[in-house]
Amino acid sequence: MADEPLILGIETSCDETGVGIVRGHTLLADALASSVDEHARFGGVVPEVASRAHLEAIVPTMDRALREAGVTIADIDAIAVTSGPGLAGALLVGVAAAKGYALAAEKPVYGVNHLAAHVAVDTLEHGPLPAPAIAMLVSGGHSSLLLVDDLARGVTPLGATIDDAAGEAFDKVARLLGLPFPGGPYIDREARSGDPASIAFPRGLTAAKDLAAHRYDFSFSGLKTAVARWVEGRRRSGEPVPVADVAASFQEAVCDVLTGKALAACRAHGVDTLVIGGGVAANSRLRSMAEQRAQRYGIRVRVPRPGLCTDNGAMVAALGSHLVAAGVRPSRLDLPADSALPLTTVSV
Amino acid sequence: MWADGAGGRLGWLTVLVLVVDSSTPAVTAALVEVTADGVALRAYRCTIDARAHGELLAPQIEAVLTDVDARPGDLGAIVAGLGPGPFTGLRVGLVTAATMGQVLGIPTYGVCSLDGIAHPTTPTTTADASPGHAVSGKAEASSATAGPATAGDGTAGQATAGDGTAGQVGAGGATVGWSTAGERRVLVAADARRKEVYWAVYDGDGQRIVGPEVDAPAVAAARARELAVTVAAGDGAHRYADVLGLPLRAEPRYPDAVALVTLAAARIRAGAPGETLTPLYLRRPDAVAATSRKSVLP
Ligand SMILES: [Zn+2]
Numbered sequence: 001m002a003d004e005p006l007i008l009g010i011e012t013s014c015d016e017t018g019v020g021i022v023r024g025h026t027l028l029a030d031a032l033a034s035s036v037d038e039h040a041r042f043g044g045v046v047p048e049v050a051s052r053a054h055l056e057a058i059v060p061t062m063d064r065a066l067r068e069a070g071v072t073i074a075d076i077d078a079i080a081v082t083s084g085p086g087l088a089g090a091l092l093v094g095v096a097a098a099k100g101y102a103l104a105a106e107k108p109v110y111g112v113n114h115l116a117a118h119v120a121v122d123t124l125e126h127g128p129l130p131a132p133a134i135a136m137l138v139s140g141g142h143s144s145l146l147l148v149d150d151l152a153r154g155v156t157p158l159g160a161t162i163d164d165a166a167g168e169a170f171d172k173v174a175r176l177l178g179l180p181f182p183g184g185p186y187i188d189r190e191a192r193s194g195d196p197a198s199i200a201f202p203r204g205l206t207a208a209k210d211l212a213a214h215r216y217d218f219s220f221s222g223l224k225t226a227v228a229r230w231v232e233g234r235r236r237s238g239e240p241v242p243v244a245d246v247a248a249s250f251q252e253a254v255c256d257v258l259t260g261k262a263l264a265a266c267r268a269h270g271v272d273t274l275v276i277g278g279g280v281a282a283n284s285r286l287r288s289m290a291e292q293r294a295q296r297y298g299i300r301v302r303v304p305r306p307g308l309c310t311d312n313g314a315m316v317a318a319l320g321s322h323l324v325a326a327g328v329r330p331s332r333l334d335l336p337a338d339s340a341l342p343l344t345t346v347s348v
Numbered sequence: 349m350w351a352d353g354a355g356g357r358l359g360w361l362t363v364l365v366l367v368v369d370s371s372t373p374a375v376t377a378a379l380v381e382v383t384a385d386g387v388a389l390r391a392y393r394c395t396i397d398a399r400a401h402g403e404l405l406a407p408q409i410e411a412v413l414t415d416v417d418a419r420p421g422d423l424g425a426i427v428a429g430l431g432p433g434p435f436t437g438l439r440v441g442l443v444t445a446a447t448m449g450q451v452l453g454i455p456t457y458g459v460c461s462l463d464g465i466a467h468p469t470t471p472t473t474t475a476d477a478s479p480g481h482a483v484s485g486k487a488e489a490s491s492a493t494a495g496p497a498t499a500g501d502g503t504a505g506q507a508t509a510g511d512g513t514a515g516q517v518g519a520g521g522a523t524v525g526w527s528t529a530g531e532r533r534v535l536v537a538a539d540a541r542r543k544e545v546y547w548a549v550y551d552g553d554g555q556r557i558v559g560p561e562v563d564a565p566a567v568a569a570a571r572a573r574e575l576a577v578t579v580a581a582g583d584g585a586h587r588y589a590d591v592l593g594l595p596l597r598a599e600p601r602y603p604d605a606v607a608l609v610t611l612a613a614a615r616i617r618a619g620a621p622g623e624t625l626t627p628l629y630l631r632r633p634d635a636v637a638a639t640s641r642k643s644v645l646p
Contacts, residue, residue: 048435048633055439055627059450073451089436092402096440099406100447104420333406 005077005324008065008101009317010058012094013086013114014141015039015050017057019065020314021076022321027124029068030307030314033057040181044171045140047087054093062101065313073105078330080320083111083348084341086141091337099333108330111348112319113341114311115144118277120151120322121315122304134158134271136262138286139278139310140167140182143258145216145265146343148275151319152326157343158265159216162205166254166280169220173227173250177243187247188283194248196285201226201253206260216261223253251285259290266299275302277315282306323347363424363616364390366412366448367605370405370441371433371461372538372583373398374602377408379416380609382425382616389606391415396602401437405444425454427612429461429603431628432546432560433538442625455622457612462560464603465582466536466550467611533557535572535594537565537584545584546630549575562630565591 004024011018015036021029035053039045066072081098084091095111102109119135135146135155143161164172167184174183179190204219205211227250234241258280266274274294280286281303294301308314323346331348338348362383369376375397379390393408413419428445431438442458449456532552537545540562547568548559558575561568565588572580572594580589581597589596600607609616 046633051435051439052629052633055443055446058443059446062447062450089439092436093439093443096402096405096443097447100444101451103406103409103444104448104451106420333410334403336400336403 005321006071006075007317007321007324008073008076008079009117009313009315009320010079010081010094010098010101011114011117011311011313011316012054012058012090012097013082013084014090014311015045015053016311017054017061017094018311018313018316019058019061020312020317021065021069021071022124022314022317024321024325025123025127025318027314027318028071029065030312031061031065031068032312033061036182043175043181045087047089050087051089051093054090058093058097061313062097073101073107076105076107078108078110078320078324079105080110080112080316080323082114082117082316083331083335084114084338086114086339088337088339091339095335095337099335103333109333109335110320110323110328111331111335112316112323113343113346114316115142115146115343116151116155116346117315117319118309119146119148119155119275120319121277121308121312122275122302123322124308124314124318125304126302129275130273132269132271133273133275134262134266134269135275135277136258137278138166138258138276138280140171140184140280141165142278143218143220143280144343145262147265147269147271150326151322152328152346154344154346159214159218159261161218161220162214163219163221164224166218166220166258167278169224169250169254170280172224173247176228176231177241177246179243182279184280184283187251188285190244190247191251191285192244192248194242194244194246196248196252198242198245199230199249201230201249203253203257203260206257216265218257218261220254223250251283255283255286255289258286259293262290263293263297263299266294267297272298273300273302277304277309279310281309319346361617364418364422365425365427365609365612365616366409366423366445367427367608368405368409368441368445369429369461369464369603369605369608370401370437371429371431372602373437374583375401375404375408375437375441376429376603376605377405377412378605379412379418380427380606382609382613384617387606387610387613392605394602398434398437401440405440409444409448420448420452423448423452423454425612425616425622426456427609427616428456428458428625429464429608430458430625431461432540432562432630433461434541435627435629438627442627446625449622455615455620456625457615457620458623458625459608459611460548460556460560460628461603461608462536462538462546462548462582463550463554463556463611464605464608465538465600466534466548466554466556467604467607468554532579533575533577534597535568535577535580535585535592536582537568537580537588537592538582539584539587545588547571547584549577560628560630569593
């Protein structure tokens with residue numbers, strides 16, 4: 001193990017400043033600084049606030065990661081950094097930082113895809129990914145189904161949200177119910193004491209006519225609107241809003257669609273492994289429903305622990321480690337931050 | 349570090365300093381040698397492109413190191429322009445300086461970027477005699493003696509530096525600078541976008557007396573009149589020359605690498621502790637949440 005490459009990963013695509021260090025598939029450090037509290041009063045991430053926070057946090061977060069791993073930057077074999085997709089200004093801080101570290105320490109730098117990193121992080125907990133696998137990435141910014149053949153070469157997008165991301169729907173419904181931002185954990189908590197069958201909310205893009213064109217795509221905008229109308233109706237008639245029941249029914253609708261489509265993709269592609277990542281993967285109902293349903297088809301569900309599902313530096317290091325092991329060449333020093341980096345590009 | 353001086357006298361303190369400034373469209377990286385009694389340019393790269401700070405800066409740093417056959421470990425200090433400047437580009441220079449300083453264990457010093465335009469020094473771009481001086485093909489290759497200089501890519505259509513302003517501030521020779529300016533007060537302005545400028549006012553010795561601030565050019569012009577300013581400098585001054593109504597200095601239009609290091613030289617020579625590089629933003633963030641987080645990731 002000691003001769004496996006030591007890889008450092010830097011993540012700044014949204015509101016988390018992450019620095020992770022891995023050796024092979026072994027996680028040595030995962031230091032994180034979050035600006036989430038600064039965004040809470042705006043009900044969403046303010047890009048400039050996030051960028052400013054990254055600049056302030058990057059040096060101390062790097063210090064913590066190196067201390068935690070008990071290594072110096074001279075020991076590092078390569079530096080990986082999220083080069084996209086994400087918030088342009090936020091990405092740029094991480095990419096410039098990675099180049100500064102790479103230049104000063106005379107190390108190679110790999111600009112990598114944030115989404116592929118969400119898939120790669122699972123290898124730190126569950127070992128190498130069987131090929132092919134299906135990955136479902138669900139967060140405040142994205143909802144994607146991917147076919148993963150070789151993470152070093154690229155992934156094949158099967159479907160994505162056509163409007164709101166899953167996590168975005170959680171945030172908006174939480175706001176409707178008077179719950180704090182980010183909404184996911186609060187909805188999850190409320191839902192535990194609610195009845196998931198009490199309100200029949202719509203399942204977007206699951207009707208036969210929609211499946212023809214959007215077999216693996218998601219839509220959560222209609223669901224969000226339906227919840228808003230239902231809550232509004234209650235308020236107008238002066239009735240109390242059963243927060244727990246609304247949360248549970250909404251969460252059930254989201255998880256039903258996500259797991260249904262992910263498992264359909266597994267079966268259609270003859271794949272026996274489903275990896276779930278992104279902040280919404282921390283949702284307890286999504287995890288349990290995915291496992292229940294997968295069991296029926298003999299499909300294995302792999303979900304990293306919640307701390308690795310949300311954005312962090314370890315996932316970037318994990319992908320970097322995979323790229324180095326696969327002999328992928330490093331990026332050039334003029335590598336750009338690309339807010340719209342396509343999924344087909346795993347490293348720049 | 350202690351090095352053998354040219355005359356073989358031991359005890360001459362020579363520090364190789366990396367200087368970066370990304371507060372304006374001019375993305376600058378330079379190596380400057382600070383000795384007990386001087387500051388000398390060793391290598392220089394400047395590219396004018398308001399949209400590519402992130403791509404340009406690191407390769408330019410690598411290039412200046414290669415120019416003088418130095419390695420990062422040879423650096424003794426880093427000086428960075430703190431702005432004010434458009435945020436996204438400005439952060440590139442500061443995070444680069446901070447991370448390199450962290451790895452190398454050397455101090456980082458910040459200087460207000462406008463001071464680097466105002467300071468009474470010979471503009472870097474005229475210092476052709478300096479050893480190791482290099483200007484990349486895309487650089488702002490202006491020289492006071494080389495006729496009108498063309499700005500690099502990305503600024504097509506702007507006036508060429510040095511064009512039409514010769515004579516106003518003695519831009520005819522290598523000694524161009526403030527030594528001849530006497531008590532003349534100077535307004536330095538950089539483009540702040542949104543039809544505003546970052547500005548400051550300096551006395552004849554290059555000491556900042558007001559600013560930095562960010563305002564509409566007309567506001568800066570009014571303040572400059574109150575302060576008896578007689579000349580303006582910087583790309584923002586060129587851009588809004590009509591509004592300011594002041595004679596213009598041709599050079600430097602952008603923060604000057606040697607000037608920035610000169611302003612930090614006392615701290616470098618004294619081995620003063622470095623500082624956390626805090627950008628001069630001057631504006632609050634636009635406090636509007638991303639309307640859609642679709643561009644943001646899982
Ligand atoms: Zn993410």
